[in-house]
Amino acid sequence: MLSRTADNLFWLARYVERAECLARILEVTQRVTTLPLAYVGSTNEWESAIETAGCAAAFADNYPEANEETVIDFLCFSSANPSSIRSCFEIARTNARAVRTALTVEMWDAINGTWLELKRFGNGPTSREEFMRFLRWVQENSLRFDGSAYRTMLRNDAYWFSRLGVYIERADNTARILDVKYHLLLPANERVGGPLDYFQWAAILRSVSALTAYHWVYRESVKPWLIADLLILKDEMPRSLSSCYSALVSNLDNIGRVYGRQGAAQRKARAIRARLENARMEEIFKEGLHEFIDGFINDNNELGAAISEQYLM
Amino acid sequence: MTVAFDEMTGVDGASRPPYGELSRWLGEIPSDVLDYRRREAELLFRRIGITFSVYGEADAQERLIPFDVLPRILSAAEWDLLRAGLEQRVKAINLYIKDVYGRRDILKAGIVPEDLVFQNPVFRPEMNGQKVPHDIYVHVGGIDIIRIDAETFYVLEDNARTPSGVSYMLENREIMLRLFPELFARHRVAPVENYPDELLATLKSVAPTIANADPTVVLLTPGVFNSAYYEHSFLADKLGVELVEGRDLFVKDELVYMRTTQGPKRVDVIYRRIDDDFLDPLAFRPDSALGVPGLMSSYHAGNVTLANAVGTGIADDKAVYSYMPKIVKFYLGQEPILKNVPTWRCREADHLAYVLDHLEELVVKEVHGSGGYGMMIGPKSDKATIAAFRAKLKASPKNFIAQPTLALSTCPTCVEEGVAPRHVDLRPFVLTGRDRIRIVPGGLTRVALKKGSLVVNSSQGGGTKDTWVLDT
Numbered sequence: 001m002l003s004r005t006a007d008n009l010f011w012l013a014r015y016v017e018r019a020e021c022l023a024r025i026l027e028v029t030q031r032v033t034t035l036p037l038a039y040v041g042s043t044n045e046w047e048s049a050i051e052t053a054g055c056a057a058a059f060a061d062n063y064p065e066a067n068e069e070t071v072i073d074f075l076c077f078s079s080a081n082p083s084s085i086r087s088c089f090e091i092a093r094t095n096a097r098a099v100r101t102a103l104t105v106e107m108w109d110a111i112n113g114t115w116l117e118l119k120r121f122g123n124g125p126t127s128r129e130e131f132m133r134f135l136r137w138v139q140e141n142s143l144r145f146d147g148s149a150y151r152t153m154l155r156n157d158a159y160w161f162s163r164l165g166v167y168i169e170r171a172d173n174t175a176r177i178l179d180v181k182y183h184l185l186l187p188a189n190e191r192v193g194g195p196l197d198y199f200q201w202a203a204i205l206r207s208v209s210a211l212t213a214y215h216w217v218y219r220e221s222v223k224p225w226l227i228a229d230l231l232i233l234k235d236e237m238p239r240s241l242s243s244c245y246s247a248l249v250s251n252l253d254n255i256g257r258v259y260g261r262q263g264a265a266q267r268k269a270r271a272i273r274a275r276l277e278n279a280r281m282e283e284i285f286k287e288g289l290h291e292f293i294d295g296f297i298n299d300n301n302e303l304g305a306a307i308s309e310q311y312l313m
Numbered sequence: 314m315t316v317a318f319d320e321m322t323g324v325d326g327a328s329r330p331p332y333g334e335l336s337r338w339l340g341e342i343p344s345d346v347l348d349y350r351r352r353e354a355e356l357l358f359r360r361i362g363i364t365f366s367v368y369g370e371a372d373a374q375e376r377l378i379p380f381d382v383l384p385r386i387l388s389a390a391e392w393d394l395l396r397a398g399l400e401q402r403v404k405a406i407n408l409y410i411k412d413v414y415g416r417r418d419i420l421k422a423g424i425v426p427e428d429l430v431f432q433n434p435v436f437r438p439e440m441n442g443q444k445v446p447h448d449i450y451v452h453v454g455g456i457d458i459i460r461i462d463a464e465t466f467y468v469l470e471d472n473a474r475t476p477s478g479v480s481y482m483l484e485n486r487e488i489m490l491r492l493f494p495e496l497f498a499r500h501r502v503a504p505v506e507n508y509p510d511e512l513l514a515t516l517k518s519v520a521p522t523i524a525n526a527d528p529t530v531v532l533l534t535p536g537v538f539n540s541a542y543y544e545h546s547f548l549a550d551k552l553g554v555e556l557v558e559g560r561d562l563f564v565k566d567e568l569v570y571m572r573t574t575q576g577p578k579r580v581d582v583i584y585r586r587i588d589d590d591f592l593d594p595l596a597f598r599p600d601s602a603l604g605v606p607g608l609m610s611s612y613h614a615g616n617v618t619l620a621n622a623v624g625t626g627i628a629d630d631k632a633v634y635s636y637m638p639k640i641v642k643f644y645l646g647q648e649p650i651l652k653n654v655p656t657w658r659c660r661e662a663d664h665l666a667y668v669l670d671h672l673e674e675l676v677v678k679e680v681h682g683s684g685g686y687g688m689m690i691g692p693k694s695d696k697a698t699i700a701a702f703r704a705k706l707k708a709s710p711k712n713f714i715a716q717p718t719l720a721l722s723t724c725p726t727c728v729e730e731g732v733a734p735r736h737v738d739l740r741p742f743v744l745t746g747r748d749r750i751r752i753v754p755g756g757l758t759r760v761a762l763k764k765g766s767l768v769v770n771s772s773q774g775g776g777t778k779d780t781w782v783l784d785t
Binding site for chain 2: 313
């Protein structure tokens with residue numbers, strides 16, 4: 001297939017995934033800010049949302065302070081922010097339009113429908129209820145797009161490139177959520193507990209849609225090192241770094257097999273996957289969670305660059 | 314201006330045969346059915362994303378072309394006449410272009426004036442003496458046809474460069490089949506859905522001789538911001554060929570390749586939907602970012618087929634148009650089956666004098682204008698506009714032709730007030746391959762939705778209709 005087509009498919013999937021991630025972060029933020037201060041402490045959750053989204057610098061250029069109004073505007077509707085939910089959907093739709101021939105009717109319908117409906121929300125919600133509806137709507141549309149890709153695309157390189165986009169983006173998002181909250185995920189011997197931490201941790205799990213999963217996997221109350229374990233090492237957790245890398249390796253292998261040639265991208269993905277497989281939670285904490293995640297985000301970016309170099313230009 | 318011929322009611326008020334069933338059906342259905350279906354159609358079109366952009370309108374990035382749910386119907390006999398006429402015309406056009414860039418017999422014979430060719434901005438000196446694969450220049454032709462009475466069809470315009478609109482022909486039919494199964498059940502309508510297959514067969518048939526048995530065809534688009542982008546992606550999809558932009562292609566050793574995820578792949582036939590000017594920055598406009606540097610060198614080496622060929626504008630210019638009947642006769646030795654609209658060439662003194670005397674009743678067109686721009690309809694223009702055109706005409710008479718204001722035929726159309734007659738034209742698409750000429754029965758019917766308006770262009774408030782060719 002055309003390199004440009006593959007590139008568009010890759011980024012189309014990334015932007016839809018990114019929009020969903022932003023919606024999750026905001027949903028959790030909104031929820032935490034409704035709790036009494038005694039439960040969550042006096043941290044500025046809106047500032048934390050901006051940091052999790054990884055756009056603190058761009059935000060600071062546009063607004064004097066992070067509060068409900070400015071953060072919602074910047075992360076959801078601002079056209080000054082190339083990664084706002086609106087920008088994500090607009091860019092995704094532009095990409096989709098450029099590669100319509102590589103999309104199934106259902107996928108086009110999903111992304112074009114999203115783009116058309118986006119106008120309904122204007123320049124921002126008029127009430128909190130409407131805002132919550134908007135966030136649900138974003139997630140439903142991402143599900144719809146992802147589901148239609150999964151159910152209707154031929155299992156060929158087009159599908160695999162689009163999956164690569166999903167998993168690179170998802171791994172990046174999970175890693176960044178962990179990184180922003182890493183100061184909460186202290187090692188087991190630190191004094192933990194208390195309502196404050198509990199709700200913050202629950203919020204992390206919610207933001208990756210894993211609160212229920214957590215209980216099923218560990219059958220324990222929420223403990224920070226187990227959260228880290230779930231989101232980093234557990235293969236069965238669909239947003240964990242490990243699970244994303246299983247998927248990246250297998251999709252890259254499919255491409256390599258059909259093209260009859262492996263390259264730097266395959267090697268890089270396998271190396272990262274092996275590191276995750278061999279990692280132990282105790283060691284990660286001993287060396288520093290932040291350092292580990294930082295290293296991972298770097299690796300993940302390098303894999304993105306390797307894929308692009310090998311196939312997309 | 315005379316009363317227009319209505320294709321459904323004819324002259325005596327009784328419905329004409331091809332429209333019998335439609336007319337009966339219109340009498341039977343409850344009044345809100347059409348309105349309801351019309352809204353449904355609009356929803357479908359928006360959902361599929363069939364849009365076009367209008368140049369020069371900042372806010373309207375993507376608009377729908379209004380779709381009229383009532384079909385325009387032609388009988389088998391009417392279509393047979395059109396088909397024969399179209400084949401003849403396109404054959405002549407191909408021979409004419411080959412001649413102009415080759416032996417120039419028609420110029421030597423004094424049938425077409427030389428300056429009309431050589432001073433024409435769309436004439437491509439780069440094509441002089443060049444051979445194109447299989448001597449075919451216009452692989453895809455769009456011939457605009459108007460009708461003025463039961464017997465008379467005129468060719469209004471030949472489009473020999475990159476005619477568009479065929480996606481509407483195909484999508485209109487799909488939407489109609491979804492919305493009006495009961496109306497279809499009462500007719501036998503010739504299918505148009507095989508157009509993409511016919512197009513692909515045509516394109517493959519003209520591959521350069523060095524290509525292998527299964528040549529690689531691509532569709533070259535200027536990109537998503539082009540007004541016809543929807544059509545480009547639609548066609549590429551139906552053809553099952555890559556939709557490429559200039560940056561996806563490159564030329565090495567006079568061969569054209571596309572950049573793929575598996576490395577470079579040879580390209581044999583380029584169905585290009587970008588203008589000559591932008592094809593190759595080394596040969597034409599150096600500032601073009603849309604084209605492929607070196608493409609013309611590969612083309613001249615005979616290693617790639619461009620469809621349509623470079624320089625075909627020399628056949629569809631409005632000034633050349635007036636010579637078309639003579640061109641048909643010169644190359645084929647036949648009388649033209651399809652007539653031209655009587656045309657005054659303002660380049661000729663006596664014609665110009667007549668035109669200046671009758672501006673109020675004529676349509677004056679700029680020779681190089683298109684899309685309904687650069688045109689004045691005398692009976693519909695105020696004194697100031699006419700005076701302005703008079704001045705333009707006197708200043709550069711060569712740039713204009715004039716034609717009588719024709720009463721384009723009308724068809725029943727859904728409008729605010731209900732069903733009313735509106736003026737229509739027809740653009741059938743003629744495919745010329747190495748083996749034969751293919752024409753899918755029908756074409757794109759464009760309709761002027763404003764009451765009394767004769768301008769059917771989508772950029773100026775025109776809409777489209779499905780076109781039915783019946784088997785009787």
